[in-house]
Amino acid sequence: MSLPPVSAVLNEVIDALGRAPQVLLHAPTGAGKSTWLPLKLLELGGFSGRIILLEPRRLAAKNVAWRLAEQLGETPGGTIGYRMRAETRVGPQTRIEVVTEGVLTRMLQRDAELTGVSLVILDEFHERSLQADLALALLLDVQQGLREDLALLIMSATLDNARLAALLPTAETVVSQGRAFPVDRHYQPLGNQERLEEGIARQIRRLLTEQPGSVLVFLPDVAEIKRVEAMLQETLTNDVDLCPLYGALTLADQQKAILPAALGRRKVVLSTNIAETSLTIEGIRLVVDSGLERVARFDVKSGLTRLVTQRISQASMTQRAGRAGRLEAGLCLHLCAKDQAERAAAQSSPEMLNSDLSSVWLELLQWGCTSVDSLIWLDTPPMPALDAARRLLTQLQVTDNAGKLTTRGRHIARLGIEPRLAAMLHSTVQQDAPTQATACLLAALLEEPPRMGPLDIERLLARPSPSWRQRATQLMTRLVGKSASWREPQYVAALPALLAFAYPDRIAQRRSADGRYQLASGLGARLPLDEPLAAQEWLIAPILMLSEGTQSADARITLALPIDIDALIAQRPDLVSEQNIVHWDEEKGTLRASRRECIGSLTLRHQPLNKPSDEAMQQALLNWVQEQGLAALNWQNDAEQLRIRVACAQRWLAEGGWPAMDDDALLATLDTWLLPSLHGVRDVRTLRQIDLYEALLRLLDWPLRQRLESALPRHYTAPGGSHLSLRYHHDQPPALAVRMQEMFGERQNPTVAEGRVAVVLELLSPAHRPLQITRDLAAFWQGAYREVQKEMKGRYPKHVWPDDPANTAPTRRTKKYQTP
Structure with missing residues (x-):
């Protein structure tokens, strides 16, 4: 067997690992960096401890582990092992562990010194997954404070070497030449009126007619894969196999796509970007690149995720094209204009800048960080997403009002899963085994919800998939130290209360007959009209998605559970709060006060307050102003000018420590500046007579008032x-x-x-x-x-x-x- 291209720099890599704390290996696709180099580092690198190999995708991780083990004549669990969500195959003789999905982070949290580990390899780092960026930050911290001897190898086909070199000034860089055959790259945009799936199906048929070899097609996501598959099924010749490839498929179906086609047959592999790196798909000579990918973008304001279809980076285009030249000269067809490809971003945007960071912030708190500045980051986590993460952890009682981990929060952090689901599991610690088992199975479902099929959680749990059962058993062991017995009955009645621990803000009440719901968070959500759940008055909707390319502000419900709201309140009375509110009575032309029982922004019942106390009315008036906004007040010119003068003082006299008087700041401090003026106010007419200039002056102490009048006089x-x-x-x-x-x-x-x-x-x-x-x-x-x-x-x-x-x-x- 001929040696892979990376063998030419093997000694250089080993020498660099002996000299430098970090080594950057730039090795093109097909160089053997994932499936050959780790074995040689184990054999010749002089490492007495284990080697940890972090892969960003589970499918690639399992494939890499099997390929490494096969070269030793073994199966995973011997010298080579792997750890991932719901599946672990390691043994006492394991020397190389392939891990993914936060497994390395959990290993670090359990043992920050990584006792017994000599080398950590971060593979395909250019994908900039959330967990890879977090792992790098933690590993650098370990190297600086605990393990100077721990070696770190960062490798990829398209590393952003300039930025990494700036972050790691003592790192050494090694460049390996690939062994790829030439790939003829063509650029062909779709017609103006042609749908993506139609254009791709047409190009696949043409290539199969004009060119030999199998075809790898890159599509944005599973929905497009299924549509192209349906278009091709009746039109391809009998010697062509259609093979979808994406993460949610069974191992057998994935292997069908990865392994070579049978003798005398060809295959068309329809894949997401999962096939860009690490995976070697045998027999591919032709690539059709849609030039698109579907990525998740976290929306800080709503706390929800939006799926966005976007153009891929130039690095991804290079990776995709390279798949056509692994075995012989190949051809890649990019479905975009050449100038459009040249204008694409050089590298993909890191997940750290576009993700929900609640899990990251929980890991950092567990690590002992009080600020992200405590660690070294290639891209610092953005502050708005961190603020959203802090709010969620406080809502889940993982942290106290000071932002510190509570006792409950420390237990939740040790579970090592997404904070909402960890809070749900922790809520069952004192409950019976069937309830705990139900919670674990529910968490497994929510970690990997089905792409297609029913939206009703109860129906899905009635026939759980083997992977959910496997993951649930693992979670049960973490929760209580023993495995779940799936022969015990599940407590269906416990599902609403369990979900409410994780998603109290996603309790939903129907607001119209067209499938539209109002969430406790105040957001809107919707179900398809033909969905049976759309007839339910109350739901909990844990999985929501902001729709792409639509003007609707409503989120799309993709998984939900119908609930009896009264039964839920009986189980969880803490969900209900009482508020005194004021609303405008259009008929009477006056304000009416009432007491409202609610879950978040959802009203359960309300009753009028005939003679509310001054305190209740004042608080209700503040609530009303909060809802209506500052425009509900009568802003005289001197009050408006005061706000502008203070804003000017912040710019021109910045050393003064001036208070903020923008709308958000004033709404957040109503009880400081407006509440004292509400004595005796019981209707809007009187409310609008308040001297707002005098009210706003309460935000300025006497020295600031004096300086304002002197420096910025009226x-x-x-x-x-x-x-x-x-x-x-x-x-x-x-x-x-x-x-x-x-x-x-x-x-x-x-x-x-x-x-x-x-x-x-x-x-x-x-x-x-x-x-x-x-x-x-x-x-x-x-x-x-x-x-x-x-x-x-x-x-x-x-x-x-x-x-x-x-x-x-x-x-x-x-x-x-x-x-x-």
């Missing part, structure tokens, strides 16, 4: 003696409208902000009509004033229009009253 006394209002703006200098004669004798514009900002002068005629706007009074007197003087002398002859206004005394009066 009024300006003109040289002519008039007391005039200054107008402040958010994005422009302040302005002053003043009659021109009152500014005679002045050589420059007045200033505010302690001399830092010049006032714009709007110079007026004696009839208060605008004559000139200037930011440079001296230049105006010497220049444009002459034209104004000529015109105004004739129009207003009784007023003074001197030849030298800069040296003339200001006046508010006509010539008749001038002193000779």
